Amino acid sequence: MEDEFDLRQYLAILRKRWRVAALTLLITLTAAALYTFVLQSAHYQARTQLIAQPQKYLWRLDVNFQTVTEDVRVDRRSDYAILVSEQGSGMELAQRVIAKMGDALPAKLRSPKAMWSSVSLKNGTGRLMTLDARAPTKGLATAMANTWADVLIAEVDARYGQGGDKTRFQQVLVSAQETLTATTKALQDLQARTGLGLELGSQMTTLQEGALAAGLTARQQEVVLKSSTLAEYQATLDRVRSLKARTEAVQTSGGNLNSLPLEVLDSPLLVQRGQLTRQQVGAMNGDLKLLLPALADEEHSLAATIHDLETEITALQGELAMQIGDRNLLNRKYSQAEEAVRALERKITEIDIQKSVVGPPLALLSSATQATPAWILTLGLAGVVGLLAGMLLALVLGYSDVRP
Secondary structure (H helix, E strand, O other): OOOOOOHHHHHHHHHHOHHHHHHHHHHHHHHHHHHHHHHOOOOEEEEEEEEEOOOOOOOOOOOOOOOOOOOOOOOOHHHHHHHHOOOOOHHHHHHHHHHHHHHHOOHHHOOHHHHHHOEEEEEOOOOEEEEEEEEOOHHHHHHHHHHHHHHHHHHHHHHHOHHHHHHHHHHHHHHHHHHHHHHHHHHHHHHHHHOOOOOOOOOOEEOHHHOEEOOOOHHHHHHHHHHHHHHHHHHHHHHHHHHHHHHHHHHHHOOOHHHOOHHHHHOHHHHHHOOOOHHHHHOOOOOHHHHHHHHHHHHHHHHHHHHHHHHHHHHHHHHHHHHHHHHHHHHHHHHHHHHHHHHHHHHHHHHHHHHHHHOOOEEEEEOOOOEEEHHHHHHHHHHHHHHHHHHHHHHHHHHHHHOO
16 A cells, blocks of 8 residues: 555545444443442452651660561562452451441451452552452441551551551550569568568567567567577576586585585576486585585586577578578569560550551551442543443554555
């Protein structure tokens, strides 16, 4: 073909073949209408716009905990879009949307598969993302779009934002508070059982002749009491041994009983024991041979009692040392648990400050306020496609007619 077609020739072919173009448009519109009103269940579409926020700051207010950033990617929209996919968390997110909307959903949208199929998430220009939801009614489409946006924002925050850190720190805080409560109870139980407080106990025990030992625990008071008794026994034993030595010296020199310091036998402890008194010595009629065995027996008895007291005091001191060791250990655990709780509470407060300054990684830019009929867009697109296809077919047929 040597002659070139001009615009008038194209228009002439279209005028001649307008029925072909019209028929193609009609077929396309009919197919789109059948798909929209028969095969497609949702007839309204609502849209929300989201914006992906890049991380701007990384604060570290508490030296005990540090947030670590794994990467420095600014645009993570592809990661967010994967969450809505079937391979990602799409079905799980759909289940959350269903649970959140409850009875507002019709029966056919209460399955995760149907709910997931009714939404689409696409990247826009810049950092924008659009979330479209389709439903049989305008109000339902709007509610679904906004609910999907809320669920997705919460999921992104939990995975990539401060919300997930806060949740993890809150879980650790619960465990730390349980440890602090258990340690506090153990410390209180030890104090109630032993009288050991954070400093001194408050129990009181009666000493000899009505004296009181205040500010000491039960075991400490026992040690004081037995140590006092031990000192008295040791002093009495020393006096008995001294009297025995003098008696032996008098017997050797041929002296008599009157030269001995028998007032030693008037000590309260010997009088209380009643084993060797001045009355008993007086009944010996000055016979030193009878006094020496009695002094030896008293010496042996006092020494045995002193040995028993020393053993008891050693055992009490060991038990007291264990109690003090247990108290010190619990005090350290209490301090560590208390500091952990305070540090975690500070960290959670810090996260809230970070969220208010930085914002979540995915934020709602505009919520869905109204829904448009989905068939308008579908039929409009089908009309454009059908018209172009009809014109192209008409030109092809017209061009075939004019070929030699």
